[in-house]
Amino acid sequence: MNIRILKDRTASGVMFFLTVISLLLVFVMGIGLYLKSAPVFEEHTLKELLFSANWKPMKGQFGFLPFIMGTIWVTGIAVAMALPIALLTAVFLTEYAKSYVRKYVFPALDILAALPSVIYGVWGTLLIVPWISNKLAPHFVDFSTGYTVLAGGIVLGIMILPLLVSLFIEIFSSVPAEFREASLSLGATKWQTTKFVIIRKTMPGILAAVVLAISRALGETIAVLMVCGNLPEVPRSLLDSCYPIPALIANNYGEMLSLPLYEAALMFAALILFVVVLFFNVISRVVLYRLEKTFN
Amino acid sequence: MKFFEEKIFRFLMIVATLVVFGFVISIIWTIASRGWGAMSWDMITKLPGGGFYIGKEGGFLNAIVGSLYIVGASTILGLLISIPVVFYLNVYLKKKSKFAYIARLAYDILFGIPSIVYGAFGFTIMIYLGLRTSLAGGIIVITLLIIPIFIRSMDEIAREFPRDILDTTYSLGATRYESMRVVLRQIAPGIATATLLSVGRAIGDAAAVMFTAGYTDSIPTSLSQPAATLPLAVFFQLSSPVKEVQDRAYAAALVLTLIVLILSIAGRFITNRFSKNKLQ
Numbered sequence: 229m230n231i232r233i234l235k236d237r238t239a240s241g242v243m244f245f246l247t248v249i250s251l252l253l254v255f256v257m258g259i260g261l262y263l264k265s266a267p268v269f270e271e272h273t274l275k276e277l278l279f280s281a282n283w284k285p286m287k288g289q290f291g292f293l294p295f296i297m298g299t300i301w302v303t304g305i306a307v308a309m310a311l312p313i314a315l316l317t318a319v320f321l322t323e324y325a326k327s328y329v330r331k332y333v334f335p336a337l338d339i340l341a342a343l344p345s346v347i348y349g350v351w352g353t354l355l356i357v358p359w360i361s362n363k364l365a366p367h368f369v370d371f372s373t374g375y376t377v378l379a380g381g382i383v384l385g386i387m388i389l390p391l392l393v394s395l396f397i398e399i400f401s402s403v404p405a406e407f408r409e410a411s412l413s414l415g416a417t418k419w420q421t422t423k424f425v426i427i428r429k430t431m432p433g434i435l436a437a438v439v440l441a442i443s444r445a446l447g448e449t450i451a452v453l454m455v456c457g458n459l460p461e462v463p464r465s466l467l468d469s470c471y472p473i474p475a476l477i478a479n480n481y482g483e484m485l486s487l488p489l490y491e492a493a494l495m496f497a498a499l500i501l502f503v504v505v506l507f508f509n510v511i512s513r514v515v516l517y518r519l520e521k522t523f524n
Numbered sequence: 525m526k527f528f529e530e531k532i533f534r535f536l537m538i539v540a541t542l543v544v545f546g547f548v549i550s551i552i553w554t555i556a557s558r559g560w561g562a563m564s565w566d567m568i569t570k571l572p573g574g575g576f577y578i579g580k581e582g583g584f585l586n587a588i589v590g591s592l593y594i595v596g597a598s599t600i601l602g603l604l605i606s607i608p609v610v611f612y613l614n615v616y617l618k619k620k621s622k623f624a625y626i627a628r629l630a631y632d633i634l635f636g637i638p639s640i641v642y643g644a645f646g647f648t649i650m651i652y653l654g655l656r657t658s659l660a661g662g663i664i665v666i667t668l669l670i671i672p673i674f675i676r677s678m679d680e681i682a683r684e685f686p687r688d689i690l691d692t693t694y695s696l697g698a699t700r701y702e703s704m705r706v707v708l709r710q711i712a713p714g715i716a717t718a719t720l721l722s723v724g725r726a727i728g729d730a731a732a733v734m735f736t737a738g739y740t741d742s743i744p745t746s747l748s749q750p751a752a753t754l755p756l757a758v759f760f761q762l763s764s765p766v767k768e769v770q771d772r773a774y775a776a777a778l779v780l781t782l783i784v785l786i787l788s789i790a791g792r793f794i795t796n797r798f799s800k801n802k803l804q
Contacts, residue, residue: 236699243612320537336548342788344728346755417530447638449731474640498644509636
């Protein structure tokens with residue numbers, strides 16, 4: 229008898245330990261990245277690092293503005309492209325489609341979500357980059373390699389589609405059927421019900437899902453590295469090359485060891501990503517949890 | 525007027541859904557048609573000859589084996605850590621526990637942190653420990669990367685588990701530890717889908733292993749040697765100017781896509797089977 233209770237207690241202790249250890253990872257990660265990037269703060273102010281466009285690591289100048297702007301551009305295009313498609317698809321699947329349609333679309337979304345980033349990158353270089361370079365860009369500029377902000381945005385947009393659609397579907401199906409019935413019985417069409425009841429009721433959730441998708445897009449590395457062109461300049465148009473933060477980290481991991489300050493600067497880049505993603509995730513998850521509670 | 529609007533939006537929705545389908549088909553078709561031409565038996569059975577960047581002979585067996593080592597080891601480690609955590613959250617803690625709420629939030633956040641940050645973090649730890657890019661480093665980082673995926677996707681299933689069944693086992697005199705066997709049997713399909721999901725994520729991740737596992741032409745024989753991985757085999761070889769090397773990249777992309785497709789379809793299959801005989 230005692231042995232059984234002892235086993236139960238031990239198991240409880242071990243499990244609690246494993247849970248706490250894995251939770252601490254969030255803090256350890258933040259602290260580790262901060263300590264590693266600390267040297268760069270000694271020589272530069274935060275303002276200088278974030279808002280200067282001077283990127284000359286060999287001379288000790290680390291202005292992250294080109295990379296920050298590159299990330300914002302690419303992410304912005306990705307969200308602008310993915311949001312309407314994801315919203316329409318999710319409404320179609322939850323409100324309109326028969327179950328056999330879902331049987332085909334869900335596996336397709338699964339596949340889209342499962343494909344590795346490097347495969348998206350290969351697809352982008354084989355299809356999107358030549359298309360921009362040969363078909364699209366000649367209408368606007370004399371010459372473009374195709375490795376542009378736009379290519380990065382398109383590829384990233386497709387990568388965040390499955391996440392957005394599955395979050396939207398989850399959110400929309402949490403709205404109780406009575407809401408829909410009440411609206412339909414007043415003579416509203418299905419689209420009017422969707423527009424005035426479902427979307428309005430779930431607005432915080434939709435925004436949270438978008439923020440979550442943004443934070444996913446911010447961290448994508450290999451795919452944008454392969455299609456964005458990687459020039460450390462602030463992009464001026466959709467057909468300029470850009471250099472998002474994750475690509476910067478991935479591209480320079482070999483060289484950075486030779487210069488201690490360079491390594492610190494790259495760790496600072498990782499820290500920026502970490503902090504922004506952490507912040508976005510906490511907000512949107514808390515909103516989504518709340519939403520789940522209100523309807524249940 | 526409102527019926528007109530209805531029709532327009534209905535049309536747009538169908539278009540949007542077809543566009544999603546179109547993307548899937550376009551990606552798979554592009555990878556398959558480009559990769560199939562480059563595919564041969566040598567590709568998956570031979571090591572690259574004369575250096576992976578310039579050598580024209582051989583295949584990418586080094587990357588296949590390296591990926592298998594890393595994914596296999598980190599899946600086992602990940603399961604060993606995450607199954608107890610899921611049990612703790614769902615059996616030991618009460619349904620409305622504050623700690624469970626914070627834990628779930630933290631795992632969701634960890635799930636959202638980009639793999640490049642995991643890579644950079646893993647790299648700093650390895651330097652701190654005096655490790656170089658190695659198989660061990662790759663395994664550690666990929667394990668950290670997939671633990672939140674494991675926990676959250678198993679937790680999703682375990683939360684559905686009816687607490688009445690737990691109460692029944694308690695009333696028969698079982699301890700919480702002993703009633704786990706009942707829970708384990710019930711959520712087994714959930715564990716299987718979570719594993720497939722994690723394996724898919726682990727095998728496709730390039731950014732985390734780039735820093736930590738490195739890249740090499742040979743098959744690692746110990747934990748302290750660097751290891752090649754499939755996504756990096758695609759990424760590095762694609763940037764080579766030599767056509768034969770690029771072909772290796774496309775063939776590796778095809779292999780990677782096929783693996784991920786099989787995992788994804790198998791996961792869906794298990795979920796469907798499972799939901800049919802779910803306890804009500």
